[in-house]
Amino acid sequence: MSNSDKKEDAQVIFNISKEKNFPDWYGEICRVAELADIRYGVKGFTPFPPWSYMTMDIMFNVLETVLKRKRHLPMLFPTVIPESNLMKEAQHVEGFSPQVFWIKEIGDGEKLEEPLALRPTSETAIYPMYSLWIRSWRDMPLKRYQRCSIFRSEVKSTRPFLRGREFLWIESHNVFATHDEAIAQVMEDIEITKDVVMGDYGVPVLIFKRTQWDKFPGGLNTYAADTMMPDGKVIQLPSTHDLGDNFARAFDVKFLNEQNETVYAWQTCYGPAVSRIFGAMISIHGDDKGLRLPFKLSPYQVVIVPILKDKDADDVLKYCRKIESTLNKAGFRVHLDDCDATPGWKYNYWEMKGVPLRIEAGPRDIKKNTAVVFRRDTMKRATVDLKELKKRVASLGVDIDQTLRSQAETKLEDLVVDAEREGEIADILEKRKIARTPFCTTEMEGLACAEELKDRVGGEIRGTRMDIEEVPEGICPFCGKVAKEIVYIARSY
Amino acid sequence: MSNSDKKEDAQVIFNISKEKNFPDWYGEICRVAELADIRYGVKGFTPFPPWSYMTMDIMFNVLETVLKRKRHLPMLFPTVIPESNLMKEAQHVEGFSPQVFWIKEIGDGEKLEEPLALRPTSETAIYPMYSLWIRSWRDMPLKRYQRCSIFRSEVKSTRPFLRGREFLWIESHNVFATHDEAIAQVMEDIEITKDVVMGDYGVPVLIFKRTQWDKFPGGLNTYAADTMMPDGKVIQLPSTHDLGDNFARAFDVKFLNEQNETVYAWQTCYGPAVSRIFGAMISIHGDDKGLRLPFKLSPYQVVIVPILKDKDADDVLKYCRKIESTLNKAGFRVHLDDCDATPGWKYNYWEMKGVPLRIEAGPRDIKKNTAVVFRRDTMKRATVDLKELKKRVASLGVDIDQTLRSQAETKLEDLVVDAEREGEIADILEKRKIARTPFCTTEMEGLACAEELKDRVGGEIRGTRMDIEEVPEGICPFCGKVAKEIVYIARSY
Numbered sequence: 013m014s015n016s017d018k019k020e021d022a023q024v025i026f027n028i029s030k031e032k033n034f035p036d037w038y039g040e041i042c043r044v045a046e047l048a049d050i051r052y053g054v055k056g057f058t059p060f061p062p063w064s065y066m067t068m069d070i071m072f073n074v075l076e077t078v079l080k081r082k083r084h085l086p087m088l089f090p091t092v093i094p095e096s097n098l099m100k101e102a103q104h105v106e107g108f109s110p111q112v113f114w115i116k117e118i119g120d121g122e123k124l125e126e127p128l129a130l131r132p133t134s135e136t137a138i139y140p141m142y143s144l145w146i147r148s149w150r151d152m153p154l155k156r157y158q159r160c161s162i163f164r165s166e167v168k169s170t171r172p173f174l175r176g177r178e179f180l181w182i183e184s185h186n187v188f189a190t191h192d193e194a195i196a197q198v199m200e201d202i203e204i205t206k207d208v209v210m211g212d213y214g215v216p217v218l219i220f221k222r223t224q225w226d227k228f229p230g231g232l233n234t235y236a237a238d239t240m241m242p243d244g245k246v247i248q249l250p251s252t253h254d255l256g257d258n259f260a261r262a263f264d265v266k267f268l269n270e271q272n273e274t275v276y277a278w279q280t281c282y283g284p285a286v287s288r289i290f291g292a293m294i295s296i297h298g299d300d301k302g303l304r305l306p307f308k309l310s311p312y313q314v315v316i317v318p319i320l321k322d323k324d325a326d327d328v329l330k331y332c333r334k335i336e337s338t339l340n341k342a343g344f345r346v347h348l349d350d351c352d353a354t355p356g357w358k359y360n361y362w363e364m365k366g367v368p369l370r371i372e373a374g375p376r377d378i379k380k381n382t383a384v385v386f387r388r389d390t391m392k393r394a395t396v397d398l399k400e401l402k403k404r405v406a407s408l409g410v411d412i413d414q415t416l417r418s419q420a421e422t423k424l425e426d427l428v429v430d431a432e433r434e435g436e437i438a439d440i441l442e443k444r445k446i447a448r449t450p451f452c453t454t455e456m457e458g459l460a461c462a463e464e465l466k467d468r469v470g471g472e473i474r475g476t477r478m479d480i481e482e483v484p485e486g487i488c489p490f491c492g493k494v495a496k497e498i499v500y501i502a503r504s505y
Numbered sequence: 506m507s508n509s510d511k512k513e514d515a516q517v518i519f520n521i522s523k524e525k526n527f528p529d530w531y532g533e534i535c536r537v538a539e540l541a542d543i544r545y546g547v548k549g550f551t552p553f554p555p556w557s558y559m560t561m562d563i564m565f566n567v568l569e570t571v572l573k574r575k576r577h578l579p580m581l582f583p584t585v586i587p588e589s590n591l592m593k594e595a596q597h598v599e600g601f602s603p604q605v606f607w608i609k610e611i612g613d614g615e616k617l618e619e620p621l622a623l624r625p626t627s628e629t630a631i632y633p634m635y636s637l638w639i640r641s642w643r644d645m646p647l648k649r650y651q652r653c654s655i656f657r658s659e660v661k662s663t664r665p666f667l668r669g670r671e672f673l674w675i676e677s678h679n680v681f682a683t684h685d686e687a688i689a690q691v692m693e694d695i696e697i698t699k700d701v702v703m704g705d706y707g708v709p710v711l712i713f714k715r716t717q718w719d720k721f722p723g724g725l726n727t728y729a730a731d732t733m734m735p736d737g738k739v740i741q742l743p744s745t746h747d748l749g750d751n752f753a754r755a756f757d758v759k760f761l762n763e764q765n766e767t768v769y770a771w772q773t774c775y776g777p778a779v780s781r782i783f784g785a786m787i788s789i790h791g792d793d794k795g796l797r798l799p800f801k802l803s804p805y806q807v808v809i810v811p812i813l814k815d816k817d818a819d820d821v822l823k824y825c826r827k828i829e830s831t832l833n834k835a836g837f838r839v840h841l842d843d844c845d846a847t848p849g850w851k852y853n854y855w856e857m858k859g860v861p862l863r864i865e866a867g868p869r870d871i872k873k874n875t876a877v878v879f880r881r882d883t884m885k886r887a888t889v890d891l892k893e894l895k896k897r898v899a900s901l902g903v904d905i906d907q908t909l910r911s912q913a914e915t916k917l918e919d920l921v922v923d924a925e926r927e928g929e930i931a932d933i934l935e936k937r938k939i940a941r942t943p944f945c946t947t948e949m950e951g952l953a954c955a956e957e958l959k960d961r962v963g964g965e966i967r968g969t970r971m972d973i974e975e976v977p978e979g980i981c982p983f984c985g986k987v988a989k990e991i992v993y994i995a996r997s998y
Contacts, residue, residue: 049638051637052582054621057584057585059580059630059634062578062580065580065581087552090671091671092671113608113610114608116607116609117607118604119604119658126547130608137552145542156555161654163584165611178585
């Protein structure tokens with residue numbers, strides 16, 4: 013976004029093999045495209061400059077529009093949670109307490125009466141209030157969400173967006189009069205993930221019911237979407253949790269039902285971590301020349317580069333401004349790059365930044381009333397009549413998003429490989445793929461086999477598929493019992 | 506927003522005199538209209554339910570649209586600031602350190618290497634990064650802002666929105682190559698305040714240059730907007746600061762100028778606290794029956810109440826849905842209240858919530874193809890032909906906002922009263938008004954007089970007007986010297 017020293021700055025020609033050297037690719041693109049600055053000086057906390065923040069903001073807006081359409085309303089709870097709230101649900105506190113940032117002091121040494129946690133997730137902030145807000149069956153369904161920062165002290169090495177100590181998410185917290193309605197909400201959350209993450213963001217996912225030993229602390233069941241990163245590790249994108257009435261019992265969320273009896277409510281929560289999805293999205297769509305942002309998500313959908321020759325400079329700029337204004341009025345996000353760098357420099361810069369469409373216009377275009385349109389995904393140019401430009405930008409935008417999406421989907425599909433024996437699983441993981449395997453059970457009894465797998469092969473059971481039906485066949489490669497399930501095994505973040 | 510027990514819940518008929526008993530009015534409207542829940546259990550931290558959050562979200566969007574038009578770009582910095590950053594500017598740390606929430610511990614007792622502050626404002630987070638981002642004059646003007654939570658441990662008693670320990674704001678941080686450009690930015694910020702706070706929010710303000718003893722810690726000059734609350738105390742709404750090159754020197758924000766010399770940059774910052782402006786906005790526009798939200802800001806601009814008679818119920822609902830869909834498509838935020846409460850209950854409920862327009866439609870309206878439109882500001886009804894409805898809603902919306910704005914402006918203008926002697930000032934403040942007084946000087950030498958005023962009268966000097974020109978005349982009522990300035994004196998939050 014900065015025009016400083018453009019001509020001198022050679023770094024703008026990005027060229028790193030994403031497949032061969034993903035960690036370098038990722039670190040460099042975060043730096044050069046100004047997505048995150050790791051020099052802030054606090055482990056796991058990074059400033060997000062405009063290019064990443066604006067993209068995430070659009071991602072949030074797309075997701076919030078869908079949530080609102082499904083009758084969720086936004087709200088905002090405090091960033092801090094009193095210690096006593098966190099302590100109310102035993103499994104939950106056990107799951108999160110090692111990761112909590114604590115505030116115990118204000119000003120010059122004054123002690124707080126009660127320590128405050130920076131929210132690692134907000135169940136324990138919100139549910140005591142739900143206990144006051146919900147009195148009768150008429151108050152439900154209560155569907156609320158908030159967009160906020162979340163704080164977890166990750167012990168592993170951190171990486172911008174993918175594993176930070178502060179990340180940005182939406183958390184939706186819902187209350188129902190019956191367990192059936194809660195389960196229906198979980199299914200709706202899965203549909204939202206499909207529509208938004210796979211559809212709008214173009215990030216393909218496999219949707220799993222997690223194993224009993226890998227669910228949300230304190231909940232009944234967790235359903236989560238995984239995608240595969242270029243380094244062959246899967247990463248969890250949104251997860252949704254059927255909390256049963258466990259949290260209602262811990263936080264006293266009760267109501268009078270239609271029969272006038274006081275009963276506990278049923279709860280669900282859904283947590284799309286948009287900053288993490290952003291990290292996955294740029295990794296999956298990017299190529300060796302830098303970012304490739306979806307048309308729907310890019311802060312600038314179109315960048316206009318005037319081809320200025322001294323004698324025609326004014327006319328060309330005027331012509332470009334006309335194009336800018338036409339596209340702006342049509343609702344596109346357009347940026348006219350009129351800084352003093354060369355067109356070649358600008359091409360490289362905006363290709364690295366991932367802007368999906370570039371329009372080039374010079375003296376010859378004025379004569380013919382045309383412009384050259386370049387698409388970042390295929391790196392192809394075409395000359396377009398100005399009268400057609402608006403329509404063409406719109407249709408190219410749709411096409412770019414479809415192309416990015418289907419390239420990513422094909423890649424993910426090819427990564428799933430059937431395996432029946434431990435050796436096969438090991439081979440598949442070694443090849444940075446996902447093993448599809450018969451398995452004894454994802455109930456707690458299966459944990460021993462999962463631990464054997466982890467010790468000997470290093471992989472992790474991601475769960476059973478929710479988005480397709482699968483019939484178990486064969487035996488568990490670890491205990492030899494008849495397989496009750498088909499599970500997916502991968503290395504993970 | 507909840508439909509629970511509507512028929513039983515008599516509290517929906519709000520009736521408290523705002524002028525006679527503002528603290529009660531404010532506390533009760535926050536509770537009954539579900540704006541903030543003070544039962545969260547941590548002093549100064551309150552959840553914001555949908556009705557207040559959605560309104561503030563719209564307020565943010567209006568403001569951000571203007572900032573973006575003025576070429577500010579959004580970004581986001583971490584919520585935490587390392588202690589050593591805070592310490593770099595001596596006056597700044599002195600100004601803020603008593604209010605800082607400190608994180609020194611994570612998990613089960615692990616000490617952090619360096620304490621982290623929850624940001625009380627972000628200069629000390631952002632400027633060390635600006636020091637790395639800015640190298641040449643070509644990098645400027647650098648105009649960036651973030652929307653975030655801010656944390657200050659207020660010692661006084663807290664009140665939702667008006668004085669909390671966590672509040673929501675936008676902070677804009679800008680860097681320029683010259684002091685003149687920085688000053689021009691401060692003037693632009695003042696224009697934004699006028700356009701957005703006075704224009705879009707309808708909250709009238711007086712714009713002051715603050716005295717030298719009341720400026721932003723570490724800055725050169727502070728310019729701030731004040732409005733008057735119904736209890737006769739003024740409250741600071743946005744402030745903008747000319748930081749000079751003080752922070753650039755402390756945080757090493759240097760650049761190569763066009764003459765190839767390394768020099769310090771000039772900085773400004775601007776901090777509209779939207780949650781606080783929300784508190785002022787509802788206080789100023791509200792009346793004894795509850796909220797009166799501007800059409801531009803209300804989460805629901807129009808609520809539709811069907812007048813259902815058993816035999817025509819289906820037809821009426823269908824008719825109302827048609828109205829809903831027509832207005833929705835026209836871009837209005839519409840809510841059809843089809844819950845099972847009586848029309849009278851719904852009228853009271855949505856009047857208390859401040860929805861600017863209500864549409865009532867029953868069997869008689871179907872026959873005549875009309876609807877009844879009620880406006881909350883004047884409490885007046887009119888029958889409108891359905892063909893005219895879209896146009897009428899749009900024009901009533903504009904009219905409501907103008908009415909609220911001009912009512913508030915007239916009230917504020919009437920509150921400013923000239924005074925020349927201490928006794929007059931005391932009388933004016935006693936009457937909950939603002940005294941306009943000749944004063945020796947707002948440079949540091951005037952502090953003694955300001956302290957005398959505070960001790961004896963209890964008022965505070967808000968500064969000299971920036972939005973109008975005023976010629977000083979007369980003598981300072983405290984030291985008797987020739988007045989160099991006209992100042993405004995009021996009791997304040």
